[in-house]
Every structure is written in C-alpha cells, then in structure tokens.
Amino acid sequence: MTTVVPETSAEGATAAPEPIFQDISGEQTAEIVEIESACMSCFQTGITRLLPTKIPFFREVVLMSFKCEHCGYTNNEMQSASEIQKNGVRIELDVKTPSDLNRRVVRSDNSSISIPEVELEIPVQSQKGEVTTVEGIIERTIAGLSQDQDKRRIDHPTEASSIDDYIERLRQLKELQTPFRVLLEDISGNSFIENPLAPATDAQLKTSHFSRTKAQNELLGLYEQNHEEEQHLLKPIAEDEWPIENLHGEVLQFATNCPNCQAPCETNMKLTNIPHFKEVVIMATVCGSCGHKTNEVKSGGGIETQGVRFKVRISSKEDLTRDVLKSETCSLAIPELDMDVGPHALCGRFTTVEGLLVAMREQLDGRFFHDSADEASKQQLQRFLETFDNVLKLEHVITLVLQDPAGNTYVQSLRDDDEPDDNLTVERYDRSFEDNEELGLNDMKTENYEENA
Incomplete structure (x- = not known):
C-alpha cells in the first residue's frame, strides 16, 4: 500500500502539499x-x-x-470526485459513422443510458461509473446478457432464444447497419460525451440541462428544508435590523478549496459598481499550493426581465480594449470560426474583449489531446489554434457574440454616452421556456410564497 507523507525542508518546515487532482x-x-x-x-x-x-x-x-x-x-x-452540479445534464448523440462508436463517454453512478432504436435502457445505479466509449457501452451490455446463456438454453430455451435475438440486434448496432441514438441523462450533471470537433460545435451532439425533481435530489442525498424552516428563512427583516456595514469599501475573505488541486486556500470578495451597469461581486482566489489563480464575477442584482445578446465586431485594437462583464450564465460564440463556448466553460469575469479571447485560447491549449487522441485530431486542433492566434493579431475580422438569458452581461461602448457604436450591437429578447428552465424560473414562486402550494 502506498502512503503519501508531506515533505519537509532542511529547516523542518512542512512543504506545501502537492495538488491532489x-x-x-x-x-x-x-x-x-x-x-x-x-x-x-x-x-x-x-x-x-x-x-x-x-x-x-x-x-x-x-x-x-x-x-x-x-x-x-x-x-x-x-x-x-467533483461536487454535484446545480442542474442535471441530458446528452443526445446521433451515431452515424464508425468514428462515432469510438467517442469517449464519461458516466457517473447517477447516470442512465438508453438507445431507443433497440429499446435498451440502462437505469440509474445499475452499473458503476466508468470511462468508456459508445462501442464499449454496447459491448458491456452484450457481455452482461451473454452471461449464463449456456445454462439458460438448457433450463429455459425460449427465454434464451429471445436473448440471443436481442444480442444480435445489439451486434447490428456495432456494424452500423442503421444509424441510432444514444441518450445519456445524469441527475448529478457529472457525465459527458466527447465532441471530436471541439472547439467547433457538433451537429450530432446535443446537450441540455434540467432542474432536478425533489425525488432526484433525495436520490443524491440532497434534502429540502421543511416548511417551518422555510417560513423562518422567509420572514422579512425589520428595518432596524438591517446590517449597517458598508460592504462597498470592504474586502471580505472566506476559506475555500482550490478548484485545481483541492488544497485549502482563501477567496477574496468585494462588492463594487460597474458604471452604466449594475452592482457586482468580484471574487479572486490564489492557491499557495499549486499557484492556480481564478477571478470570478457574480451579479449583485436579480435576473432581468429579458435576455441580452451582444455582437462585437473585432476589427481594431480599440475593439480588443472594450471592458466586458461576462456573467456565469453567458455563452460565447464566434460564427466565423464555427465556435461555441457554453456558460459553464468560462466562469463569470470582468475583463476586456482581448482578455476574454485569451481565456478562450487557454481553454483550447491542446491538453485534451496530449494523450489519447489520434494524430489527425491533434493536427486539427493545432490548425484551429493557429487561426485563433491570427485573430488575436487582428489578421482576421471576427464577430464575438455574447448571449445571456439572465441579462446580466455588459459590453462597453466606445461612445461617451454609452450608446452602441458601429461595431457593437445590443439586442434584448424574451426568454424561451428552456431558458427559464435553465435559470430555474419556471418553478419559482415570487408571490404568496408563504402559502402552501
């Protein structure tokens, strides 16, 4: 058994622990x-x-x-080993080519998989979590059904024949005689299916998030507070009980774990106002163990009545210097590169257009392809990164699209009155049912909440 012992220096001081992950x-x-x-x-x-x-x-x-x-x-x-996500995830993959069978699949213990074309369903917690491929899922199902078939053919020949027929249908899936769909649903949000075209979007892969039901939360060990506790928490605060501290001039600290190595560290937090916008909370973390740094911005206000979509045409250095407040619900896209970045890939941050592009570039630095991808995938990503570098050098004119259904994203205008300039377009739009579901608004009760539903 291997035991990990903290290293000590010559002076006897304990060195900083190595990152766990x-x-x-x-x-x-x-x-x-x-x-x-x-x-x-x-x-x-x-x-x-x-x-x-x-x-x-x-x-x-x-x-x-x-x-x-x-x-x-x-x-x-x-x-x-990560925390349970705020929402569950639902992934649908259209399997059409042999390369689709080799897509990597990461599934947790709380995921279920189904293939409607052969009426196959692997329910939650029927199998342990694993890192596999689409073909590996089918092969493992065949192996499970083939177990004890010899004995079953003697004792129950009719049932054994039906199972043999079903195994043959599964083998036909591996031969791709007809396209089929793989549906993966994980209530913990900790599963995914590989996108070989990353960072470009994949028309065969659809990912959506959903709010968990009470039963699903309890399955994960998450229990809601009882009604009496809710009434206590929702009790209005009297005016003479309001806190008197002015948080705008204070930098608060609280203990947390490093998101990179899970070592204990501290996060600094400050409340501030963005001119021409609203109040935000800026948080910064520096890990003393691995040196990892994070900067995150949370909206200090509520969700706006409409979503917002910014389109920034980047053609000069002035466009790169625009201030950008990206919320944690804002997704990014560059249509010229066929690139989409979901809201969960980059956390909320207050930066510039150039800083946002650099952060996207760092997310695509090729680490994902260092070990397991084939040479063609590595070369494809390298070509994309070279094109991205040319964008940062302003050798290509692109349009950066920021879409935030919560309306808490802001892009600076180059005009003094903060009205949109020639290279900036601002659109307000009504959220769809799916947008409200993603934000948890469909089940939110804001009036007469003290009454039993």
Missing part, C-alpha cells in the same frame, strides 16, 4: 495508491489501484482498477 499524463504512475481488498469472486485478497486525476474540459475523477491474482477477476470503475 492533476492532468492526465504518463507521469502520474507515482501517484497511484494501492490498497489490499477482498475479491468479490473468490473472496481472496486482491489489489485495488486508485488514481485521482482531472479530465480536461470536464471535472475531477477517481479511476479505480481491481485485479485478483488468485482467480484473475478484474474490475474497472470511475467515480466523480
């Missing part, structure tokens, strides 16, 4: 933890190997591998 690489073999555990097949002692790691553009996971030297039994699992 690091990017996937071949140098992580020294971080594997080995634990003796019982084999569920022969009940002898085997070895479980644990590797905490990060999947770029996704989240932290723990990879587990068990092997029994006595009977040869093996088992591989993946468990999410």
Whole structure:
C-alpha cells in the first residue's frame, strides 16, 4: 500500500502539499495508491489501484482498477470526485459513422443510458461509473446478457432464444447497419460525451440541462428544508435590523478549496459598481499550493426581465480594449470560426474583449489531446489554434457574440454616452421556456410564497 507523507525542508518546515487532482499524463504512475481488498469472486485478497486525476474540459475523477491474482477477476470503475452540479445534464448523440462508436463517454453512478432504436435502457445505479466509449457501452451490455446463456438454453430455451435475438440486434448496432441514438441523462450533471470537433460545435451532439425533481435530489442525498424552516428563512427583516456595514469599501475573505488541486486556500470578495451597469461581486482566489489563480464575477442584482445578446465586431485594437462583464450564465460564440463556448466553460469575469479571447485560447491549449487522441485530431486542433492566434493579431475580422438569458452581461461602448457604436450591437429578447428552465424560473414562486402550494 502506498502512503503519501508531506515533505519537509532542511529547516523542518512542512512543504506545501502537492495538488491532489492533476492532468492526465504518463507521469502520474507515482501517484497511484494501492490498497489490499477482498475479491468479490473468490473472496481472496486482491489489489485495488486508485488514481485521482482531472479530465480536461470536464471535472475531477477517481479511476479505480481491481485485479485478483488468485482467480484473475478484474474490475474497472470511475467515480466523480467533483461536487454535484446545480442542474442535471441530458446528452443526445446521433451515431452515424464508425468514428462515432469510438467517442469517449464519461458516466457517473447517477447516470442512465438508453438507445431507443433497440429499446435498451440502462437505469440509474445499475452499473458503476466508468470511462468508456459508445462501442464499449454496447459491448458491456452484450457481455452482461451473454452471461449464463449456456445454462439458460438448457433450463429455459425460449427465454434464451429471445436473448440471443436481442444480442444480435445489439451486434447490428456495432456494424452500423442503421444509424441510432444514444441518450445519456445524469441527475448529478457529472457525465459527458466527447465532441471530436471541439472547439467547433457538433451537429450530432446535443446537450441540455434540467432542474432536478425533489425525488432526484433525495436520490443524491440532497434534502429540502421543511416548511417551518422555510417560513423562518422567509420572514422579512425589520428595518432596524438591517446590517449597517458598508460592504462597498470592504474586502471580505472566506476559506475555500482550490478548484485545481483541492488544497485549502482563501477567496477574496468585494462588492463594487460597474458604471452604466449594475452592482457586482468580484471574487479572486490564489492557491499557495499549486499557484492556480481564478477571478470570478457574480451579479449583485436579480435576473432581468429579458435576455441580452451582444455582437462585437473585432476589427481594431480599440475593439480588443472594450471592458466586458461576462456573467456565469453567458455563452460565447464566434460564427466565423464555427465556435461555441457554453456558460459553464468560462466562469463569470470582468475583463476586456482581448482578455476574454485569451481565456478562450487557454481553454483550447491542446491538453485534451496530449494523450489519447489520434494524430489527425491533434493536427486539427493545432490548425484551429493557429487561426485563433491570427485573430488575436487582428489578421482576421471576427464577430464575438455574447448571449445571456439572465441579462446580466455588459459590453462597453466606445461612445461617451454609452450608446452602441458601429461595431457593437445590443439586442434584448424574451426568454424561451428552456431558458427559464435553465435559470430555474419556471418553478419559482415570487408571490404568496408563504402559502402552501
């Protein structure tokens, strides 16, 4: 069993701990933890190997591998090490080509998978979380159905024949005789299916988020407060009980964990006003262990009555210097590059247009393709990054689109009166039902909330 001991310097001081979750690489073999555990097949002692790691553009996971030297039994699992997301995720993939069968799939214990064309459904918690492929999901289902088929053909020949027919239908999926769909739903929001065209959008891959029901929250161990507690929390505060501190001149600190390595650190928070806009909360975190830095902006006001869409034509250095307040609900797009960045890829931040483009560039620095992708995928991303670099050098004129259904995003105008200039277009639009569902507004009760629903 491997034990991790904090390093000490010559003076006896304890050095800063190493990051717990690091990017996937071949140098992580020294971080594997080995634990003796019982084999569920022969009940002898085997070895479980644990590797905490990060999947770029996704989240932290723990990879587990068990092997029994006595009977040869093996088992591989993946468990999410990140927190439960605010919303569940629903992913639909149209499988049309052999390359679609090789798409990587990360699924947690709380995910369900279905293939409507063959009436296949793998319910929640029927299988452990894993890192696999579309073909691997089908192959594992075939292996599960084939188990004990020889005995079943003797005792229950009719049922065995039906299972054989169904296994053949699954094998036809692998041969792609007809296209089919893979539907993945995860109530914890910690699953995803690879987009090989990243950072461009994939017409075959559709991702949406949904609000969990009370039963789904309880399945995850999230329980709502009872009615009496809700009434206590919703009780209005008397005017003489209002806090008297002026938070605009204060920098507050609170303890948190580094989002990169999970080491303890502190986050600084300050309330400020953006001219011509509204009140916002700026937060900054610097990790003393791994040096990771984050800057995040949260809206200090409520959700606007309409969504907002900014279109910025970037043709000069002045356009790159525009101030931008991007909220955590704002998505980005560059139509000329066929590029879409969802609201969860970049957190809320107060920066410039150039700073926003640089942050998008850093998200696409190729780490996702260092280990497992084929050479064609690496070259495709490299060509895209070279084009992106030319955009930053103003060798190409592009349009940056910022769309925020909550209406809490702001882009500075180059005019003194803050009215839109020639290279800036501002559109207000009514949110759709899906937008309101994403923001949690459909189930929100703002009037007579003290009454029982």
